[in-house]
Amino acid sequence: MMSVPIPMSKMNLGDRGVVTAMNVNGSIRRRLQDIGLYEGCELECVLKSPGGDPIAYNISGAIIAIRLEDCRGILLAIK
Amino acid sequence: MGLTRDSVGLHALDEGLKITRTKKEDRIIALAGNPNVGKSTVFNGLTGLHQHTGNWPGKTVSNAQGIVRSKGKNYIFVDLPGTYSLMAHSKEEEIARDFLCFGHPDAVVVVCDATCLQRNLNLVLQTLEITDQVLVCVNLLDEAKKKQIQLDLAALEQQLGVPVIGTIARNKKSLALILDKIETLLQTKERKPFLVRYDPLIELALTKLERKIAPLNSTPLSSRWIALKMLDAEPTLLASLNQKMNPSFQENPAFQLCLQQVKAELAQAGYSSQRFKDALTAAINLAAKTIASRCIHFKNTNYQARDRRIDRILTSRIFGIPLMLLLLAAVFWLTISGANYPSSLLSSGLFWIEDQLIAGADWLHLPPELSEMLILGVYRVLAWVISVMLPPMAIFFPLFTLLEDLGYLPRIAFNLDKTFKKCGACGKQALTMCMGFGCNAAGIVGCRIIDSPRERLLAMITNNFVPCNGRFPTIIAIITMFFSFSFQGFSATLFSTLILTGVVLLGILATFVLSWLLSRTLLKGEVSSFTLELPPYRKPQLLPLLLRSLLDRTLFVLGRAVAVAIPAGMILWLFANIKIGDLSLLLHCSRLLDPFARLFGMDGIILIAFILGFPANEIVVPIMIMAYLSNGVLIEMTSLSELRSLLIANGWTWITAVSTMLFCLFHWPCSTTFLTLCKESGSLKWGLAAFWIPTLTGLTICFIFTFFARLL
Numbered sequence: 001m002m003s004v005p006i007p008m009s010k011m012n013l014g015d016r017g018v019v020t021a022m023n024v025n026g027s028i029r030r031r032l033q034d035i036g037l038y039e040g041c042e043l044e045c046v047l048k049s050p051g052g053d054p055i056a057y058n059i060s061g062a063i064i065a066i067r068l069e070d071c072r073g074i075l076l077a078i079k
Numbered sequence: 080m081g082l083t084r085d086s087v088g089l090h091a092l093d094e095g096l097k098i099t100r101t102k103k104e105d106r107i108i109a110l111a112g113n114p115n116v117g118k119s120t121v122f123n124g125l126t127g128l129h130q131h132t133g134n135w136p137g138k139t140v141s142n143a144q145g146i147v148r149s150k151g152k153n154y155i156f157v158d159l160p161g162t163y164s165l166m167a168h169s170k171e172e173e174i175a176r177d178f179l180c181f182g183h184p185d186a187v188v189v190v191c192d193a194t195c196l197q198r199n200l201n202l203v204l205q206t207l208e209i210t211d212q213v214l215v216c217v218n219l220l221d222e223a224k225k226k227q228i229q230l231d232l233a234a235l236e237q238q239l240g241v242p243v244i245g246t247i248a249r250n251k252k253s254l255a256l257i258l259d260k261i262e263t264l265l266q267t268k269e270r271k272p273f274l275v276r277y278d279p280l281i282e283l284a285l286t287k288l289e290r291k292i293a294p295l296n297s298t299p300l301s302s303r304w305i306a307l308k309m310l311d312a313e314p315t316l317l318a319s320l321n322q323k324m325n326p327s328f329q330e331n332p333a334f335q336l337c338l339q340q341v342k343a344e345l346a347q348a349g350y351s352s353q354r355f356k357d358a359l360t361a362a363i364n365l366a367a368k369t370i371a372s373r374c375i376h377f378k379n380t381n382y383q384a385r386d387r388r389i390d391r392i393l394t395s396r397i398f399g400i401p402l403m404l405l406l407l408a409a410v411f412w413l414t415i416s417g418a419n420y421p422s423s424l425l426s427s428g429l430f431w432i433e434d435q436l437i438a439g440a441d442w443l444h445l446p447p448e449l450s451e452m453l454i455l456g457v458y459r460v461l462a463w464v465i466s467v468m469l470p471p472m473a474i475f476f477p478l479f480t481l482l483e484d485l486g487y488l489p490r491i492a493f494n495l496d497k498t499f500k501k502c503g504a505c506g507k508q509a510l511t512m513c514m515g516f517g518c519n520a521a522g523i524v525g526c527r528i529i530d531s532p533r534e535r536l537l538a539m540i541t542n543n544f545v546p547c548n549g550r551f552p553t554i555i556a557i558i559t560m561f562f563s564f565s566f567q568g569f570s571a572t573l574f575s576t577l578i579l580t581g582v583v584l585l586g587i588l589a590t591f592v593l594s595w596l597l598s599r600t601l602l603k604g605e606v607s608s609f610t611l612e613l614p615p616y617r618k619p620q621l622l623p624l625l626l627r628s629l630l631d632r633t634l635f636v637l638g639r640a641v642a643v644a645i646p647a648g649m650i651l652w653l654f655a656n657i658k659i660g661d662l663s664l665l666l667h668c669s670r671l672l673d674p675f676a677r678l679f680g681m682d683g684i685i686l687i688a689f690i691l692g693f694p695a696n697e698i699v700v701p702i703m704i705m706a707y708l709s710n711g712v713l714i715e716m717t718s719l720s721e722l723r724s725l726l727i728a729n730g731w732t733w734i735t736a737v738s739t740m741l742f743c744l745f746h747w748p749c750s751t752t753f754l755t756l757c758k759e760s761g762s763l764k765w766g767l768a769a770f771w772i773p774t775l776t777g778l779t780i781c782f783i784f785t786f787f788a789r790l791l
Contacts, residue, residue, distance in 0.1 A: 027607070028610075030166060031163075031610055033357070034201070035163050035612075036201060036364060041368075046383075046387055047387070049496065049497060050395065053497050054496050056390075056493065059198070060197045060368075061195035061198060062612055065506075066610055
């Protein structure tokens with residue numbers, strides 16, 4: 001049941017997906033790779049802050065908050 | 080770094096990486112690990128030191144060290160800052176990596192979080208590339224058990240090829256084995272550690288380079304790793320390598336030729352710098368995933384459900400912010416209501432001692448000048464500092480530590496990040512502000528958790544808008560004397576709490592406004608990226624929590640205030656009693672400042688008290704009292720109501736009270752904070768900016784307030 005990839009910033013609470021493309025550059029790209037976000041990894045959108053930005057994701061067991069503008073370029077196939 | 084005796088003292092200014100072996104057999108052991116995996120708890124458990132621990136990532140921002148003696152050997156443990164990787168993307172990662180590479184540790188203990196092992200393995204694998212003298216310590220086994228995560232440590236050991244030990248850092252017994260394991264590790268020479276295998280083309284390039292490096296490699300670092308870093312071309316590391324390696328192989332012509340060759344081959348095969356880095360991280364991530372899948376079994380895949388339920392409430396759109404304010408108010412309420420009684424008890428006790436001291440001095444026939452200086456000068460200032468400062472601190476610090484240990488503070492940063500972003504700042508500034516409530520100097524050191532230098536400066540300059548523990552009691556005392564005076568019991572406390580919360584919110588508002596202004600003027604720049612880990616909620620251990628917050632934080636901060644108060648009390652007494660003409664020096668100065676101070680709703684004495692209070696905010700009120708008393712009004716200060724009469728007799732009105740409170744919130748940082756600012760920002764210029772910005776803000780606010788209040 002694979003659908004069209006959506007940007008990570010547009011995920012809804014509870015959505016799970018597999019990263020298909022990482023169109024982000026510079027320091028945030030490396031930072032995200034360090035915390036275990038890479039093409040092919042699976043993550044879940046678990047929490048939205050009161051203002052809707054940042055959003056927290058479950059990335060290999062850790063809850064990481066990321067700002068929307070920083071993860072807009074990351075595409076996921078939602079499961 | 081939390082609020083410890085080191086971080087709030089002048090020691091906050093050193094960060095040194097100098098480790099000295101006293102004997103040749105001494106072992107230097109580095110403790111590495113991801114942020115917030117209990118590394119500092121392991122460190123404390125082993126060394127018996129009081130490195131502050133708290134449930135938020137980035138608490139240890141510089142290296143701490145401690146010694147353990149066991150079986151005739153000294154083990155010098157170095158607690159490195161928590162890092163996700165060793166690729167040196169941030170200051171902490173650079174500190175950690177440089178220590179692993181050039182600090183010559185005999186062994187590295189990589190502390191891992193058992194509940195999040197896969198991510199932690201990334202760091203283990205990167206460490207194994209540098210050295211094989213590694214002990215993997217899987218910590219927080221108790222939490223993993225609670226979450227029904229099954230770990231096969233024997234399989235992990237087999238996979239990694241280095242010893243693995245499981246620990247529950249809060250349980251010291253489980254730590255005892257670490258030293259034995261390290262000793263065994265150091266005595267085994269043959270090891271086959273797991274090495275990450277990269278794409279075939281990268282492997283080929285590595286092999287070629289490694290062959291050239293190995294004969295020239297005079298360091299304990301693995302040649303394969305050096306080869307990898309040569310290809311990765313990190314300028315800071317290449318420079319350090321060049322410095323440490325003698326003779327430098329980087330200038331070796333054969334090596335240079337080979338390096339250019341393999342680089343060209345890789346470029347031809349399509350490995351741009353970006354793709355090369357991607358290939359590295361992908362391989363490491365994949366290896367971690369594979370190993371994890373062989374050693375970890377989740378019996379309950381929904382093990383975080385409870386944490387998420389709590390999070391959904393604490394960070395919800397409707398309740399998130401109100402709950403935060405409520406919690407803040409609750410902490411203040413408990414502090415104010417709890418401090419009232421012990422405070423008056425302490426002061427009557429201490430003033431009873433004063434009477435005995437006076438009687439004793441009479442009996443000894445001490446010259447009246449000396450006994451007055453010692454008793455009315457030194458002792459009285461001391462008594463004030465203790466009776467007014469100690470009770471609120473002794474309540475506030477444990478409450479704050481409780482919130483910290485539970486893991487609530489990162490949620491505040493999560494809730495407020497959007498607002499900080501709008502002001503051009505970083506959400507982690509919320510964490511440094513929380514530390515500022517304890518001590519601004521510690522808050523400023525804590526700003527190291529913010530990666531972007533621009534955002535770090537913003538956080539440092541505005542940290543003083545959060546009232547520290549030295550200023551809280553002053554504000555509380557003014558509120559009690561002038562605003563909730565006519566109320567009784569519960570409603571008085573409630574009213575005080577509301578005003579105090581309002582004052583603190585005003586400080587937070589000023590932080591936002593000033594951050595916004597600064598990022599459009601002095602500190603222009605883009606908002607950088609932001610990632611923040613929200614750690615699992617942890618049940619705090621109450622007894623250690625109490626001991627730590629009382630002994631480490633309260634007594635230490637109080638001790639510092641007392642150390643300042645003693646000489647200050649003596650100087651002040653002299654100032655207030657040496658007369659030129661018929662006025663004391665203090666009154667001469669205050670008269671001089673008086674017309675200026677009145678513009679801002681205060682009087683000369685209040686302003687001079689703030690100026691003389693530069694060494695420590697705690698002594699501002701005692702200075703005022705002494706100055707007013709030397710005005711000829713003789714009152715024995717045993718309670719706030721008597722202090723209130725003294726102040727009113729000296730012309731205080733509600734306008735004076737509000738202005739003084741506002742100026743207490745918005746004025747220059749204390750001397751320790753100022754020195755820390757200069758040191759942390761690396762320049763006197765920013766130190767002075769952080770001195771004048773809150774001062775000018777305060778003067779402006781007080782001026783406007785007084786102007787309009789007097790119209791009423």
